[in-house]
Amino acid sequence: MSASDFLILNHVSKVYRRNQSLLERLKKSESGGTKAVSDVSLTVRYGETMGLVGESGCGKSTLARLVSGLMAPTSGEISFPPNASGNKPRLQMIFQDPYSSLNGRWTIEDIIAEPIRVHKLRNGRAAIRARVDELLVQVGLSAADAEKYPQEFSGGQRQRICIARALAGEPEFLILDEPTSALDVSVQAQILNLLRDLQKNLHLTSLFITHNLSVVRIMADRIGVMYLGELVEEATSEELFRKPRHPYTRLLIDAAPDMDTSDRSLHPIAGELPNPAFPPSGCRFHTRCPFAQDICRNTVPPQKATETDGMFRCHFDLDLSNASVFPPAAQVKTA
Amino acid sequence: MINATAPLLDVRDLTVTINRDGRLVTALDKVSFFVNPGEVLGIVGESGAGKSITGAAIIDLLVPPLKRTGGTITLAGTRLDQLSPKAMRSVRGGRIGFVFQDPMTSLNPVITIGQQLCDTIQAHLKLGGSQTRKRALDWLDRVGLPNPDVQFKRFPHQLSGGMRQRVVIALALCADPVLVIADEPTTALDVSVQAHILELLRDLHRESNVSMMLITHDLGVIAKMADRVAVLYAGRVAEISPVGELFNTPKHPYTRGLIRATPMPSATGEMRLDQIPGAMPGLGAVPPGCAFNPRCFRAQGDCRATIPPLYHEKSSAFSCFHPLERVTA
Numbered sequence: 295m296s297a298s299d300f301l302i303l304n305h306v307s308k309v310y311r312r313n314q315s316l317l318e319r320l321k322k323s324e325s326g327g328t329k330a331v332s333d334v335s336l337t338v339r340y341g342e343t344m345g346l347v348g349e350s351g352c353g354k355s356t357l358a359r360l361v362s363g364l365m366a367p368t369s370g371e372i373s374f375p376p377n378a379s380g381n382k383p384r385l386q387m388i389f390q391d392p393y394s395s396l397n398g399r400w401t402i403e404d405i406i407a408e409p410i411r412v413h414k415l416r417n418g419r420a421a422i423r424a425r426v427d428e429l430l431v432q433v434g435l436s437a438a439d440a441e442k443y444p445q446e447f448s449g450g451q452r453q454r455i456c457i458a459r460a461l462a463g464e465p466e467f468l469i470l471d472e473p474t475s476a477l478d479v480s481v482q483a484q485i486l487n488l489l490r491d492l493q494k495n496l497h498l499t500s501l502f503i504t505h506n507l508s509v510v511r512i513m514a515d516r517i518g519v520m521y522l523g524e525l526v527e528e529a530t531s532e533e534l535f536r537k538p539r540h541p542y543t544r545l546l547i548d549a550a551p552d553m554d555t556s557d558r559s560l561h562p563i564a565g566e567l568p569n570p571a572f573p574p575s576g577c578r579f580h581t582r583c584p585f586a587q588d589i590c591r592n593t594v595p596p597q598k599a600t601e602t603d604g605m606f607r608c609h610f611d612l613d614l615s616n617a618s619v620f621p622p623a624a625q626v627k628t629a
Numbered sequence: 630m631i632n633a634t635a636p637l638l639d640v641r642d643l644t645v646t647i648n649r650d651g652r653l654v655t656a657l658d659k660v661s662f663f664v665n666p667g668e669v670l671g672i673v674g675e676s677g678a679g680k681s682i683t684g685a686a687i688i689d690l691l692v693p694p695l696k697r698t699g700g701t702i703t704l705a706g707t708r709l710d711q712l713s714p715k716a717m718r719s720v721r722g723g724r725i726g727f728v729f730q731d732p733m734t735s736l737n738p739v740i741t742i743g744q745q746l747c748d749t750i751q752a753h754l755k756l757g758g759s760q761t762r763k764r765a766l767d768w769l770d771r772v773g774l775p776n777p778d779v780q781f782k783r784f785p786h787q788l789s790g791g792m793r794q795r796v797v798i799a800l801a802l803c804a805d806p807v808l809v810i811a812d813e814p815t816t817a818l819d820v821s822v823q824a825h826i827l828e829l830l831r832d833l834h835r836e837s838n839v840s841m842m843l844i845t846h847d848l849g850v851i852a853k854m855a856d857r858v859a860v861l862y863a864g865r866v867a868e869i870s871p872v873g874e875l876f877n878t879p880k881h882p883y884t885r886g887l888i889r890a891t892p893m894p895s896a897t898g899e900m901r902l903d904q905i906p907g908a909m910p911g912l913g914a915v916p917p918g919c920a921f922n923p924r925c926f927r928a929q930g931d932c933r934a935t936i937p938p939l940y941h942e943k944s945s946a947f948s949c950f951h952p953l954e955r956v957t958a
Contacts, residue, residue, distance in 0.1 A: 349819040450908055451908070480905040480908075482890070483890035483903065508891075511892070512902055549821050551827070551849035552849055552893055553849055553891065555873045558853050560831070562822075562824030562828055566791055
């Protein structure tokens with residue numbers, strides 16, 4: 295642990311338990327459950343944007359909820375080392391759907407002023423109103439918009455309001471859970487550019503969660519790749535795309551179609567995502583991995599550190615810097 | 630790409646309006662395009678551009694208050710817009726197959742997938758019971774479901790999202806259609822599954838040589854799948870070009886804006902993200918002249934006054950008074 299560590303996750307796990315019957319509860323038997331996040335260790339440094347990518351069901355949103363304190367982890371610990379002033383950092387969240395995360399009966403002023411009032415960051419009506427206007431301008435809206443209701447805005451504008459509301463709490467730490475997935479491409483670019491500017495100007499530390507590798511590549515300094523609740527690889531953004539160490543990362547990078555019309559080949563990942571409630575034994579990715587061998591089926595791979603301060607979980611040290619490393623047989627459909 | 634003399638599907642001046650409390654609002658404004666036999670036409674645009682309305686209008690599945698108010702739709706010589714509702718029913722699922730976005734809601738949850746396939750086959754092809762069943766099993770196998778005999782008796786909820794979308798594709802293709810309209814077929818799926826479904830669509834397209842209209846907002850999907858691409862903006866066609874031309878030398882400023890706004894690593898690996906200012910106008914709020922003019926960096930007086938017509942070139946068409954030069958990529 296160094297002075298620049300902002301957030302430390304230490305072997306964090308979260309199990310969603312199913313409801314037990316009365317008899318089971320009386321017998322105090324151990325119930326099964328879905329391990330949504332399992333044994334994730336992660337460090338976010340001060341001023342850095344940590345990206346988390348993965349497919350649906352990989353536990354990335356659960357991890358966001360754990361970090362934000364909306365849920366308690368089943369095991370492991372999440373800690374914010376005290377900063378210079380000795381206080382815990384203020385934290386805000388931005389959600390995916392700007393249509394359901396704003397109260398339609400409140401004006402924009404009420405919405406943005408709420409965190410200011412709750413945290414007593416400004417005193418007096420006039421001061422609060424001035425701060426709301428300032429925030430609206432900061433996110434690219436106008437002060438006149440404060441009188442309006444959320445329904446009067448488009449999706450991109452609503453997301454700007456959500457960002458203004460998050461900034462109103464004067465956070466040091468921002469959790470963004472798929473902030474642009476519900477938006478169109480041209481609007482997504484606006485929001486991403488806005489977020490990038492804000493992060494730079496306000497020196498925010500953030501956790502950026504998305505399923506889109508291109509988006510996270512633009513936004514994040516470091517990226518963690520999750521698969522079925524496990525963090526399978528973690529590296530700097532540049533390193534992850536230049537030289538991925540885990541086969542899943544490589545396959546995920548190749549699977550998204552790019553805009554090159556001269557090479558029209560598609561690269562699906564063999565098989566389907568297993569049910570997260572019953573993850574495969576050994577390495578969780580072995581059912582879809584083109585390099586899988588017997589050891590992968592039986593033994594959980596160790597967590598290995600890379601020389602560039604990254605981490606990956608694989609039995610082998612594979613060189614995956616080139617897209618054409620896979621045998622053609624690996625790309626046939628098996629599902 | 631097959632160059633036949635006559636296009637398979639010819640849509641001219643298709644206009645769709647919404648009746649909003651007696652006020653007519655134009656949702657699709659004189660959209661014209663054609664699909665050649667054996668071709669994949671990509672239709673791309675942002676939400677609200679009218680992509681899905683175009684697909685639904687062709688097979689007359691518009692939900693009121695949406696209403697088709699003009700234009701002609703010709704499928705292999707038949708005027709679809711003049712068919713009776715009854716005749717249209719046999720076209721839907723028969724000569725035109727449809728793949729919807731959400732595989733969760735486009736299958737009947739209380740009927741087995743085998744029965745749903747059999748129903749579709751029986752409705753459109755005159756086959757006996759055993760032959761129908763054989764064909765249904767055959768299709769389950771072709772779309773890549775393991776153990777068709779077992780899957781035949783399963784219900785939609787017992788399948789994963791990717792598997793369900795495979796069933797929907799089987800439903801769209803099982804009656805030997807001449808045209809398949811796929812409306813965002815992979816939007817609800819994860820990346821790894823998306824590539825599977827796209828590959829399946831491509832394989833089936835190559836085998837059967839069926840024409841396809843692929844509606845999507847994802848330029849990556851378009852780049853990999855389409856032969857020609859129509860770009861829609863605010864209910865109008867902005868540009869129609871062969872896919873290579875569209876990505877390398879777009880003519881319409883909106884097309885280039887859309888390509889540059891998509892987060893995608895360039896050949897050198899660096900990321901650039903150029904945003905288009907503003908947002909697409911909502912229904913009924915389309916500005917006079919070119920619908921894109923308030924957001925366009927090339928807009929001049931004429932763009933604000935007149936709607937630009939569709940200029941046709943050799944293989945492409947665009948509606949812009951000040952198109953981008955072919956050399957500026």
